[in-house]
Amino acid sequence: MNRIEHHPILGDSPARKPVTIFFDGKPYQAFEGDMVAAALIANDVSTLRYTKKYHKPRSIFCGIGRCTDCVMIVDGTPNVRTCITPVHDGMQIRTQEGTGSWQEGKKNE
Amino acid sequence: MNEAELAIVGAGPAGLSAAIEAAQKGTKVLLIDENAKPGGQLFKQIHKFFGSSAHKAGTRGINIGAQLLQETQKLGIRVWLNSEVCGIEQGHNLWIIQNHKESIRIHAKKIILATGATENAVAFPGWDIPGVMGAGAAQTMVNVHRVLPGHRFVMVGSGNVGVIVSYQMMQAGADVVAIVEAAPKIGGYGVHTAKVCRAGVPFYVSHTVKRTLGTNHVEGVELIALDENFKQIPGTEKMLACDTVCLATGLTPLTELAWLAGCKFDYVGALGGNLPIHNEKMQTTEKDLYIAGDISGTEEASTAMEEGRLAGINAAAALGYVTEQEAARRSAEIWESLNSLRCGYFGQRRREAKDHMLKKGAEMIR
Amino acid sequence: MKSELKTTGAPSLEELRASPAFPTPEQLRRGPIAVIECIEEIPCNPCEAACPKHAIHIGTPITNLPRLDVDQCIGCGKCVAACPGLAIYVKNFTYSDCDCTISFPFEYLPLPKEGEEVEMVDRHGKVLCKGTICRVNNAKGNDHTAVITAVYPKTFFEDVVSMKRLKN
Numbered sequence: 001m002n003r004i005e006h007h008p009i010l011g012d013s014p015a016r017k018p019v020t021i022f023f024d025g026k027p028y029q030a031f032e033g034d035m036v037a038a039a040l041i042a043n044d045v046s047t048l049r050y051t052k053k054y055h056k057p058r059s060i061f062c063g064i065g066r067c068t069d070c071v072m073i074v075d076g077t078p079n080v081r082t083c084i085t086p087v088h089d090g091m092q093i094r095t096q097e098g099t100g101s102w103q104e105g106k107k108n109e
Numbered sequence: 110m111n112e113a114e115l116a117i118v119g120a121g122p123a124g125l126s127a128a129i130e131a132a133q134k135g136t137k138v139l140l141i142d143e144n145a146k147p148g149g150q151l152f153k154q155i156h157k158f159f160g161s162s163a164h165k166a167g168t169r170g171i172n173i174g175a176q177l178l179q180e181t182q183k184l185g186i187r188v189w190l191n192s193e194v195c196g197i198e199q200g201h202n203l204w205i206i207q208n209h210k211e212s213i214r215i216h217a218k219k220i221i222l223a224t225g226a227t228e229n230a231v232a233f234p235g236w237d238i239p240g241v242m243g244a245g246a247a248q249t250m251v252n253v254h255r256v257l258p259g260h261r262f263v264m265v266g267s268g269n270v271g272v273i274v275s276y277q278m279m280q281a282g283a284d285v286v287a288i289v290e291a292a293p294k295i296g297g298y299g300v301h302t303a304k305v306c307r308a309g310v311p312f313y314v315s316h317t318v319k320r321t322l323g324t325n326h327v328e329g330v331e332l333i334a335l336d337e338n339f340k341q342i343p344g345t346e347k348m349l350a351c352d353t354v355c356l357a358t359g360l361t362p363l364t365e366l367a368w369l370a371g372c373k374f375d376y377v378g379a380l381g382g383n384l385p386i387h388n389e390k391m392q393t394t395e396k397d398l399y400i401a402g403d404i405s406g407t408e409e410a411s412t413a414m415e416e417g418r419l420a421g422i423n424a425a426a427a428l429g430y431v432t433e434q435e436a437a438r439r440s441a442e443i444w445e446s447l448n449s450l451r452c453g454y455f456g457q458r459r460r461e462a463k464d465h466m467l468k469k470g471a472e473m474i475r
Numbered sequence: 476m477k478s479e480l481k482t483t484g485a486p487s488l489e490e491l492r493a494s495p496a497f498p499t500p501e502q503l504r505r506g507p508i509a510v511i512e513c514i515e516e517i518p519c520n521p522c523e524a525a526c527p528k529h530a531i532h533i534g535t536p537i538t539n540l541p542r543l544d545v546d547q548c549i550g551c552g553k554c555v556a557a558c559p560g561l562a563i564y565v566k567n568f569t570y571s572d573c574d575c576t577i578s579f580p581f582e583y584l585p586l587p588k589e590g591e592e593v594e595m596v597d598r599h600g601k602v603l604c605k606g607t608i609c610r611v612n613n614a615k616g617n618d619h620t621a622v623i624t625a626v627y628p629k630t631f632f633e634d635v636v637s638m639k640r641l642k643n
Contacts, residue, residue: 003256007255008582008586060258083249084145294481295481
């Protein structure tokens with residue numbers, strides 16, 4: 001279980017509206033207010049993208065929007081820093097390969 | 110172009126404290142932060158702060174943050190969130206990108222930079238695979254997003270950040286299998302290390318991570334002992350199973366905006382690296398530009414708040430809201446607080462580094 | 476700086492006995508008494524303000540090590556939750572013929588329940604013996620630092636400092 005429901009200092013998790021996000025086409029449950037990376041990690045997703053040259057897997061590193069290790073394609077836009085981007089219902093998230101590419105005219109694959 | 114009397118970049122403990130101090134004297138403050146929420150790193154500090162009981166010691170960082178935000182709202186301070194300051198021109202014009210979409214320029218009479226610091230990384234084979242992250246990243250995931258990024262942690266670095274974050278991972282329900290320290294001595298406060306020690310966490314001094322194990326995700330680490338010259342000793346490798354490696358290997362001030370503004374710098378290793386030269390008013394070599402908090406030297410939230418107040422009162426005085434006399438009186442009060450925080454075995458080194466910086470500042474800034 | 480503290484993370488008994496707040500073995504056995512395991516000069520003094528009997532002295536500068544006036548200390552435990560470093564506990568050697576008690580700070584979940592049997596640990600987390608919980612004080616005024624009182628055998632009086640975290 002990756003979500004912390006009960007915390008000795010922070011208390012119980014507040015009730016939040018559930019949303020459905022799609023990762024590489026599959027639906028996952030998230031909650032309103034989640035950052036994309038946090039929602040994916042909560043769902044045991046390990047790799048967020050692959051590097052351009054050697055196709056190495058990457059996930060979060062700094063967690064606060066500075067290092068860009070967590071970038072993914074969100075609703076058709078590549079290089080989105082998922083650690084600081086909030087989810088929305090129906091969001092389409094894709095594993096990014098390399099530097100990604102703009103999908104002209106393709107919003108929700 | 111938008112006008113601001115006092116623009117403060119960064120709404121962490123230093124920026125919030127500066128805004129409150131200046132606004133209390135009537136200054137029209139614009140507080141700018143790139144994040145969606147203010148507070149900087151303060152809302153991740155769920156432990157009780159040390160210091161003087163007269164100055165919020167014993168209060169958790171999160172509650173201090175809430176108090177500062179309340180005060181900011183009460184004073185009606187203008188706050189721009191999701192606003193990334195990406196440039197300074199001619200010392201007074203700030204370029205800002207709002208909501209990742211629109212750019213806006215503002216002209217400010219005085220500016221306080223309170224942009225904090227960034228975590229350092231250490232590289233070893235496998236440091237880039239999923240599961241290796243900054244200690245701050247783990248802290249953010251757990252204390253802000255309430256998600257555990259792993260369940261068995263190895264912490265690299267035994268300073269206060271490494272030890273406190275280890276404790277916080279355990280509070281969140283994870284296990285910490287080791288705290289690894291390259292130096293022969295542990296860096297953090299004894300009371301912090303005692304807490305994790307009695308929870309069964311072993312410290313490995315004079316050790317480092319030789320490499321991580323696992324291809325697509327961390328599955329373990331190989332530790333290796335170091336000699337007195339920090340060289341790896343072959344044959345001393347030990348494997349530890351884990352799924353997350355956190356790096357708590359120091360912080361470096363985020364000084365890009367000060368560079369852009371043309372501030373003169375000096376290298377002060379004990380405070381994190383290249384710092385803008387400043388005087389006891391927290392003023393840089395660009396006379397309308399002040400700094401406060403980790404940007405002026407990586408320390409703690411408590412010193413950040415005091416430096417914020419110092420920059421705030423002096424900027425307010427420079428704008429005419431406070432007499433020089435009152436500013437001097439208030440500054441002396443704040444300096445007494447700062448000096449008491451920079452005492453003792455741990456504080457002494459920072460005190461000496463700051464004294465060296467202030468001496469330079471006094472010479473160069475008239 | 477002290478070497479066992481700075482190499483293992485926990486102080487040795489010698490390092491503790493050298494501090495002005497650590498009761499002598501005789502004082503430790505007189506009845507309820509606070510034990511402050513704080514031996515480094517860090518700027519911190521909430522324990523001084525928390526004590527209703529003014530038994531803890533720090534003064535200025537606030538980096539002074541705390542001194543405990545053993546005769547004033549009544550072992551009430553207010554300092555236990557007040558210490559930001561969770562470095563204080565209260566021990567009572569005189570609880571009964573065979574057993575003693577410790578009241579220590581605890582910030583993990585789940586909290587134990589009164590009457591529950593738990594494992595008591597030393598400064599390195601090594602399990603020494605079993606203990607029985609006789610009180611869990613999680614009053615609002617403690618700000619989420621529960622103060623747990625456990626009864627355990629006198630044989631382990633000096634070495635026990637806490638209990639092992641419970642698994643969910």
